[in-house]
Amino acid sequence: MSTGDGAGSRTALVEDLMERFPHVPKEAVFKEDLLRGGIAFDESALTDTANEASGEVKPKSYFIFSFDHGTLPELGEAALRRPPEEIVLTGGPYGLRRTVVSVRVNPNSPYRVAAGDDGLLGLYLGGRRIADVGLPPMPDYYRHKLANGKSVMEVAPTIQWGYLIYLTVFRVCQYFGAKEECQYCDINHNWRQHKAAGRPYTGVKDVEEVLEALDIIDRYDTAKASTAYTLTGGSITSQVQGRDEADFYGHYAKAIEERFPDRWIGKVVAQALPLDDVKRFHDYGVKIYHPNYEVWDRRLFELYCPGKERYVGRDEWHKRILDSAEVFGPRNVIPNFVAGVEMAEPFGFTSVDEAIASTTEGLRFFMSQGITPRFTTWCPEPTTPLGKANPLGAPLEYHIRLLDAYRSTMDEFGLSSPPGYGPAGAGRAVFSVSSFMDSLAPDEEAVEA
Numbered sequence: 001m002s003t004g005d006g007a008g009s010r011t012a013l014v015e016d017l018m019e020r021f022p023h024v025p026k027e028a029v030f031k032e033d034l035l036r037g038g039i040a041f042d043e044s045a046l047t048d049t050a051n052e053a054s055g056e057v058k059p060k061s062y063f064i065f066s067f068d069h070g071t072l073p074e075l076g077e078a079a080l081r082r083p084p085e086e087i088v089l090t091g092g093p094y095g096l097r098r099t100v101v102s103v104r105v106n107p108n109s110p111y112r113v114a115a116g117d118d119g120l121l122g123l124y125l126g127g128r129r130i131a132d133v134g135l136p137p138m139p140d141y142y143r144h145k146l147a148n149g150k151s152v153m154e155v156a157p158t159i160q161w162g163y164l165i166y167l168t169v170f171r172v173c174q175y176f177g178a179k180e181e182c183q184y185c186d187i188n189h190n191w192r193q194h195k196a197a198g199r200p201y202t203g204v205k206d207v208e209e210v211l212e213a214l215d216i217i218d219r220y221d222t223a224k225a226s227t228a229y230t231l232t233g234g235s236i237t238s239q240v241q242g243r244d245e246a247d248f249y250g251h252y253a254k255a256i257e258e259r260f261p262d263r264w265i266g267k268v269v270a271q272a273l274p275l276d277d278v279k280r281f282h283d284y285g286v287k288i289y290h291p292n293y294e295v296w297d298r299r300l301f302e303l304y305c306p307g308k309e310r311y312v313g314r315d316e317w318h319k320r321i322l323d324s325a326e327v328f329g330p331r332n333v334i335p336n337f338v339a340g341v342e343m344a345e346p347f348g349f350t351s352v353d354e355a356i357a358s359t360t361e362g363l364r365f366f367m368s369q370g371i372t373p374r375f376t377t378w379c380p381e382p383t384t385p386l387g388k389a390n391p392l393g394a395p396l397e398y399h400i401r402l403l404d405a406y407r408s409t410m411d412e413f414g415l416s417s418p419p420g421y422g423p424a425g426a427g428r429a430v431f432s433v434s435s436f437m438d439s440l441a442p443d444e445e446a447v448e449a
C-alpha cells in the first residue's frame with residue numbers, strides 16, 4: 001500500500017481526502033495523519049524537563065502504552081527532554097479550529113514541530129507551516145509531590161487537555177508473550193523500557209498513593225478542568241494482590257468514590273467480564289464501563305487477541321458487552337476498538353472498502369442495541385508484531401472513511417456523542433487519541449448516571 005511518505009505527496013494525499021470527504025472536518029484529517037504517523041520534534045520545540053515538575057510545559061507521561069514510533073533509545077533528544085503530552089493546532093493556511101492532538105513521537109515523520117523565525121512554534125509538513133502549535137501549560141498540581149516523593153504525573157497523570165485523569169493502576173498485562181499479548185499492544189514492553197531507562201514507573205499503584213495524588217489534583221485544579229478518571233491497566237487472568245480483575249480495579253473506584261463522592265465521572269477499562277463482576281464495578285461506584293472489543297472481524301480478533309480468544313472467546317466477549325448494558329445502561333457501555341489494525345499486513349484486509357465494511361458491521365451490531373463504541377487511532381509501535389510489520393500504520397483514507405462511517409451509523413440509530421468524553425465538535429473536542437469527537441456534531445456533554 002502506498003501512504004505517500006514524502007512531504008509533497010503527503011500534502012496531496014491530505015488535500016485529496018479533504019476534497020473527497022468535505023463533511024469530515026479538515027482538522028480531523030490532519031489529526032488522524034499525526035496520530036497514525038507521529039510527529040518529529042525539533043530541538044527548538046523541546047523544553048528542558050530534567051526536573052519534570054519545574055518546567056512550563058506539561059510533559060508526555062507515558063500513561064499506559066508508549067504511543068511512540070521508536071523505543072526510548074531511538075528517540076534521541078525527545079527521550080532525554082520530554083515532548084509535551086499533547087499539542088493544540090490552530091490557524092495556518094487551512095484555518096484550523098482548535099484541535100488537540102496526543103503526541104506520538106516519530107523522528108522520521110514528515111510532520112515536524114519547530115520554532116519559526118518569529119520564535120513561535122508551528123507544525124511543518126516539509127518546509128511549509130500548516131498550523132500554529134500551542135503546548136499544554138504545566139498544571140499546578142504537577143508541581144506538588146506526594147509525601148513519599150512520587151510525582152503526581154507518575155501516579156495520576158491527566159490527558160485530554162486536563163479533562164481525564166488516567167489511572168493505569170496495573171502497568172503490565174497478565175496476557176504475556178507472543179501467544180497471549182494482543183499483537184498491537186506494547187504495555188509490557190513500555191513498562192520494561194521505562195524501568196531500563198531508570199524512570200519511575202510503578203507496576204501496581206498503591207490505593208493510598210492514588211488518593212493522595214487525587215487530593216492534590218482536587219486542591220489545585222481550581223478551574224475544575226479535570227472531569228473524569230479512568231481506572232485501567234493490563235488484563236488480570238488470575239489475581240493481583242489477592243484480588244480478581246473486578247475487585248482489583250473496583251477497589252480503587254470504591255476508595256475514590258468514598259473519599260471524593262461524584263467529584264469525577266468514574267470509568268473503568270477492563271475485560272468483558274461476567275455479569276456478576278460487572279455488577280461489582282457498578283456497586284463500587286463506576287459510572288462508565290469500557291469492555292474493549294479491539295477489532296470486529298472474527299479471524300482478525302482470533303489472530304490479534306490470542307489471549308482474549310483463549311480465555312474468553314469472541315462470541316462470549318460480545319455477549320458480555322451486551323449483557324453489561326443491563327447494569328450500566330447502554331449509553332454508559334462504551335467499548336473501544338483499535339482503528340487501523342484491520343488493515344495491518346500480513347493478515348488484515350487489503351482494501352479500504354473491505355476494512356470499512358467490516359468495521360461498520362461491528363458498529364451496527366452495537367449501535368443497534370444503543371451501545372456506542374469509540375475508537376483510538378492505531379499507533380504502530382515498533383516492538384509489537386503488527387507495528388514492526390507495518391511501520392506506516394493504516395492508510396489515511398481508512399481513518400477518514402471510518403470517521404464518516406461512524407457518524408452516519410450513529411445518525412442511523414439516533415445516537416449522540418457518548419458521555420465522559422467532553423464536548424463534541426471541531427474546535428471544541430479535547431479527546432486526543434482519535435478524532436471521533438472532533439468529527440461529531442457539536443454538543444455539550446451530558447452524563448446519564
Ligand code: SF4
Nearest residue numbers: 173181182185234235
Ligand atoms: S489485554 Fe491486550 S491490549 Fe489489553 S493490556 Fe493486555 S495485551 Fe494489551
